Amino acid sequence: MKTKEDKDIDKLVFELNETIAPQIDCTSCGNCCKSLLINVTEEEATALSGHLNQSRTDFDNQYLEKGGSMMLMNAIPCSFLTNDKCTVYKHRFAGCREFPAMHLPNFNKRLFTTFMHYGRCPIIYNVVEELKVKTGFR
Ligand code: SF4
Numbered sequence: 001m002k003t004k005e006d007k008d009i010d011k012l013v014f015e016l017n018e019t020i021a022p023q024i025d026c027t028s029c030g031n032c033c034k035s036l037l038i039n040v041t042e043e044e045a046t047a048l049s050g051h052l053n054q055s056r057t058d059f060d061n062q063y064l065e066k067g068g069s070m071m072l073m074n075a076i077p078c079s080f081l082t083n084d085k086c087t088v089y090k091h092r093f094a095g096c097r098e099f100p101a102m103h104l105p106n107f108n109k110r111l112f113t114t115f116m117h118y119g120r121c122p123i124i125y126n127v128v129e130e131l132k133v134k135t136g137f138r
Protein backbone atom coordinates (compact mmCIF):
# COMPACT_ATOMS: atom_id res chain seq x y z
CA MET A 1 0.00 0.00 0.00
CA LYS A 2 2.80 2.37 0.87
CA THR A 3 4.24 2.06 -2.63
CA LYS A 4 1.03 3.42 -4.19
CA GLU A 5 -0.01 7.03 -4.60
CA ASP A 6 -2.34 8.09 -1.77
CA LYS A 7 -4.81 9.67 -4.19
CA ASP A 8 -4.98 6.51 -6.32
CA ILE A 9 -5.68 4.37 -3.25
CA ASP A 10 -8.32 6.83 -2.05
CA LYS A 11 -10.07 6.69 -5.43
CA LEU A 12 -10.17 2.89 -5.32
CA VAL A 13 -11.37 2.83 -1.70
CA PHE A 14 -14.13 5.39 -2.41
CA GLU A 15 -15.37 3.32 -5.35
CA LEU A 16 -15.27 0.05 -3.42
CA ASN A 17 -16.96 1.63 -0.41
CA GLU A 18 -19.80 2.97 -2.56
CA THR A 19 -20.49 -0.55 -3.81
CA ILE A 20 -19.85 -2.49 -0.60
CA ALA A 21 -21.21 -0.30 2.23
CA PRO A 22 -24.85 -0.32 1.01
CA GLN A 23 -24.76 -4.12 0.99
CA ILE A 24 -23.83 -4.33 4.69
CA ASP A 25 -26.56 -4.03 7.31
CA CYS A 26 -24.96 -2.13 10.18
CA THR A 27 -28.11 -2.57 12.25
CA SER A 28 -27.49 -6.31 12.47
CA CYS A 29 -23.81 -5.89 13.31
CA GLY A 30 -22.93 -3.19 15.83
CA ASN A 31 -19.37 -4.48 16.20
CA CYS A 32 -17.92 -0.97 16.15
CA CYS A 33 -20.16 -0.01 19.08
CA LYS A 34 -18.66 -2.96 20.98
CA SER A 35 -15.07 -1.96 20.39
CA LEU A 36 -14.57 1.75 19.69
CA LEU A 37 -13.47 4.34 22.21
CA ILE A 38 -15.78 7.17 21.18
CA ASN A 39 -14.72 10.80 21.53
CA VAL A 40 -17.49 13.12 22.70
CA THR A 41 -17.57 16.89 22.24
CA GLU A 42 -19.24 19.39 24.57
CA GLU A 43 -21.90 20.07 21.95
CA GLU A 44 -22.63 16.38 21.49
CA ALA A 45 -22.85 15.76 25.23
CA THR A 46 -25.22 18.71 25.67
CA ALA A 47 -27.42 17.61 22.76
CA LEU A 48 -27.63 13.99 23.92
CA SER A 49 -28.17 14.82 27.58
CA GLY A 50 -31.03 17.09 26.47
CA HIS A 51 -32.51 14.29 24.38
CA LEU A 52 -32.29 11.98 27.41
CA ASN A 53 -33.80 14.61 29.72
CA GLN A 54 -30.71 14.46 31.90
CA SER A 55 -28.69 17.30 33.36
CA ARG A 56 -25.19 17.58 31.94
CA THR A 57 -23.81 16.72 35.36
CA ASP A 58 -25.79 13.48 35.57
CA PHE A 59 -25.02 12.63 31.95
CA ASP A 60 -21.31 13.28 32.40
CA ASN A 61 -21.15 11.23 35.61
CA GLN A 62 -23.01 8.32 34.07
CA TYR A 63 -21.44 8.11 30.62
CA LEU A 64 -18.21 10.08 30.25
CA GLU A 65 -14.56 9.67 31.10
CA LYS A 66 -12.69 12.96 31.17
CA GLY A 67 -8.99 13.65 30.84
CA GLY A 68 -7.60 17.11 30.13
CA SER A 69 -9.68 18.56 27.32
CA MET A 70 -10.76 15.09 26.13
CA MET A 71 -14.07 13.39 26.82
CA LEU A 72 -14.70 9.75 25.95
CA MET A 73 -17.58 7.36 26.40
CA ASN A 74 -16.73 5.45 29.56
CA ALA A 75 -17.92 2.00 28.53
CA ILE A 76 -17.13 -0.62 25.89
CA PRO A 77 -19.51 -1.84 24.54
CA CYS A 78 -21.15 1.56 24.35
CA SER A 79 -23.85 2.15 26.98
CA PHE A 80 -26.30 3.12 24.24
CA LEU A 81 -26.11 -0.20 22.42
CA THR A 82 -29.05 -2.54 23.06
CA ASN A 83 -29.58 -5.76 21.12
CA ASP A 84 -26.87 -4.63 18.66
CA LYS A 85 -28.76 -1.41 17.91
CA CYS A 86 -27.99 2.18 18.82
CA THR A 87 -30.74 3.55 21.04
CA VAL A 88 -29.72 7.15 20.37
CA TYR A 89 -29.08 6.80 16.64
CA LYS A 90 -30.17 10.29 15.60
CA HIS A 91 -27.98 11.77 18.32
CA ARG A 92 -24.97 9.50 17.91
CA PHE A 93 -21.54 11.09 17.97
CA ALA A 94 -19.44 12.24 15.00
CA GLY A 95 -17.02 9.37 15.65
CA CYS A 96 -19.87 6.89 15.26
CA ARG A 97 -21.08 8.55 12.05
CA GLU A 98 -17.62 8.59 10.52
CA PHE A 99 -16.68 4.99 11.19
CA PRO A 100 -15.32 3.07 9.28
CA ALA A 101 -14.15 6.19 7.44
CA MET A 102 -13.86 4.54 4.04
CA HIS A 103 -15.37 7.70 2.53
CA LEU A 104 -12.60 9.93 3.93
CA PRO A 105 -9.32 10.78 2.17
CA ASN A 106 -5.90 9.54 3.28
CA PHE A 107 -6.75 5.86 3.65
CA ASN A 108 -3.04 5.12 3.44
CA LYS A 109 -2.42 7.23 6.56
CA ARG A 110 -4.97 5.26 8.58
CA LEU A 111 -3.69 1.77 7.92
CA PHE A 112 -3.06 1.00 11.60
CA THR A 113 -6.59 1.79 12.73
CA THR A 114 -8.11 0.27 9.60
CA PHE A 115 -6.37 -3.06 10.19
CA MET A 116 -7.19 -2.90 13.89
CA HIS A 117 -10.86 -3.18 12.87
CA TYR A 118 -10.38 -5.36 9.78
CA GLY A 119 -11.53 -8.53 11.55
CA ARG A 120 -14.63 -7.01 13.11
CA CYS A 121 -16.05 -4.60 10.53
CA PRO A 122 -17.48 -6.31 7.44
CA ILE A 123 -17.26 -3.06 5.46
CA ILE A 124 -13.53 -2.71 6.11
CA TYR A 125 -12.96 -6.42 5.54
CA ASN A 126 -14.64 -6.45 2.15
CA VAL A 127 -13.12 -3.16 0.97
CA VAL A 128 -9.64 -4.36 1.91
CA GLU A 129 -10.12 -7.77 0.31
CA GLU A 130 -11.27 -6.15 -2.95
CA LEU A 131 -8.45 -3.64 -2.70
CA LYS A 132 -5.96 -6.52 -2.60
CA VAL A 133 -7.31 -7.69 -5.95
CA LYS A 134 -7.43 -4.21 -7.49
CA THR A 135 -3.85 -3.42 -6.48
CA GLY A 136 -2.50 -6.78 -7.60
CA PHE A 137 -1.63 -7.89 -4.06
CA ARG A 138 -3.43 -11.15 -4.70
S1 SF4 B 1 -23.68 6.10 20.39
FE1 SF4 B 1 -24.76 4.55 19.20
S2 SF4 B 1 -23.58 4.39 17.26
FE2 SF4 B 1 -22.26 5.39 18.78
S3 SF4 B 1 -21.05 3.74 19.71
FE3 SF4 B 1 -22.88 4.09 21.00
S4 SF4 B 1 -24.38 2.63 20.27
FE4 SF4 B 1 -22.80 2.81 18.68
Ligand code: SF4
Pocket residue numbers: 024025026027029030031032033099100120121122123124
Ligand atom coordinates in the same frame (compact mmCIF):
# COMPACT_ATOMS: atom_id res chain seq x y z
S1 SF4 C 1 -18.50 -2.66 12.51
FE1 SF4 C 1 -18.73 -1.88 10.39
S2 SF4 C 1 -20.43 -3.07 9.52
FE2 SF4 C 1 -20.52 -3.31 11.75
S3 SF4 C 1 -21.95 -1.71 12.45
FE3 SF4 C 1 -19.88 -0.86 12.56
S4 SF4 C 1 -19.57 0.19 10.58
FE4 SF4 C 1 -21.33 -1.18 10.34
